[in-house]
Amino acid sequence: MGQSGKTIILCCTMDTKSCEAxxxxxxxxxxxxxxRIIDMGMKKPSPPGVFITQAQVAGLYYEQIVSSNIRSEAAAYMIKGLKSIVRQLYADGQLDGIMAIGGSGGTTMASAAMHELPLGVPKIVVTTMASGNTLPYVQGEDVLLLNPVVDIQNLNFLTEYILRQAAAVMNGMICCRPLERGKKKAIAITCFGVTTPCVDRCAGLLQEEGYEVLIFHARGSSGGKIMEKMIAEGHFCAVLDVTTTELADEVAGGIYSVGPRRLREAPAHGIPYIVVPGALEMINLGSEDTLQPAQKARTLYYHSPSSVKMRANGAEMKELGEIFIQRLQHSRPGMTKVIIPARGFSSVDMPGKVFSDPDANQIFINEVKYKMPSNVPVMIQDSHVNDRAFADVLVRELLRMMPKTQY
Incomplete structure (x- = not known):
């Protein structure tokens, strides 16, 4: 190994792809x-030369895996072991980058383990899954999928070329300057098209104050979910959560739900956190042909051919208020604040627009205003989310909270 050589972990099913690996x-x-090769195979014992065998990956579940007739069940056991091993290798300084080759099964297992690693660790999967729906594997993170065009079932002029490319890409990534926070302190902001005027104003003001601003499109895995992970990894000194629409999807079955981690990381890590119900009235659905009859009967907004929005009703807005309280109530005093624009939560939630429903919004406002614990102040502003004055208030309040932290 050369002086600048790094340690690359290669995950593969050695029972089916040993030659390619x-x-x-x-x-x-x-x-x-x-x-160093980690064997994810489930059919045959690992061959000599493997760094971590399938039995080591399986651990206590080895007998269940080799005797199982249900592939998905066996794979779930392997994923548990693989995640644990990958985390430990990284913690021990034995993993600088990670690669995998596989079909749908191998890609599912390897990508699940890759998600255990921080952003910036090079991650590459050579898989035909790259030419289809990549969301289950990428999940909004920095996982690079390379499409081999043909299946990785043997070595031929095309698969050899793709594997050489993958090796060159990994070398380039591993030799690149690592991900590191610059001299400027970074602030995260969530955005949607219907909250863009507010976000643009906030970002400009914060940049004038010398902060670096990272804007997350609040569309699920590549939005709120990855932002929460980056908060946990310590990338931000503060968060301005202008657009919380993913919570509406969690409540009403929309497509951008990211689950119970949303709203939790900033309070858990004690950094300044301002939360706004931006686009909270908006439940994100798919194209019109995917709607259920009950959804078609609701108030809808056709954002694009592939994206229909549904207006949250009063019961859903009440439940959203309850989620705000549940997830923010344990914040450190002075570190979290909810600021609500009373005149509307998005560009289609204002007088004359399709989602205008002040009564439904008021249900949310009352829930949060009267039930949120005193350690989380709630400010009600007589303005619309996209008013210039509202953005000014958000930035002013966030900057007031900043000196109370270690940053």
Missing amino acids: LYLKEQVEAFGHEV
Whole structure:
């Protein structure tokens, strides 16, 4: 291994793709790195030369895996073991980058383990899944999928070329300057098209104050979910959560729900956190042909051919208020604040627009205003979310909270 060589973990099913894995190993090691193979296979015992065998990955579940006739059940056990091993290797300084080759099963297992690693650790999967729906594998994170065009079932002129490419890409990524926060302190902001005027104004003001601003499109895995992970990894000194529409999807079955982690990381880590019900009245659905009859009977907004929005009703707005309280109530005093624009939550939630429903919004406002614990102040502003004055208030209040932190 060369002086600048790194340790690359290669995950693969050695019972079906050993020749291809060994070829990729050879190509990566030609750049001076060390490649260690983790066997995810479930059909045959691991061959010699494997760094971590399938039995080690399976651990206590080995007998259940080899005897199971249900592939998904066996894979779930393997994923648990693989996640644990990958986390430990990284913690021990034995993982600088990670690669995998596989079909749908191998890609599912390997990508699940990759999500255990921080942003910035090079992650590559060579898979035909790259040419289809990649959301189950990428999940909004920095996982690179390379499409081999043909299945990785043997070595031929095309698969060898793709594997050489993958090795070269990994070498380039591993030799790149690592991800690191710059001298400027960073602030995260969530955005949607219907809250963009507010976000643009806030971002400009914060940049004038010397902060670096990262804007997350609040569309699920590549929005709120990855932002929460980056908060947990310590990338931000504060968060301005202008657009919380993903919670509406959690309540009413929309497509951008990210689950119970949403709203939790900033309070857990004690950084300044301002939360706004931006686009909270908006439940994000798919194209019109995917709507259920009950959804078609609701108030709808056709944002684009592939995106129909549904107006949250009073009961749903009440439940959203309850979620705000449940997830923010344990915040450290002075570190979290809810600021509500009483005149509307999005560009289609204002007088004359399709989602205008002041009564439904008021149900949310009353729930939060009167039930939120005193450690989380609630400010009601007589303005619309996209009013310039509202953005000014958000930035002013966030800056007031900043000196109370370690940043």
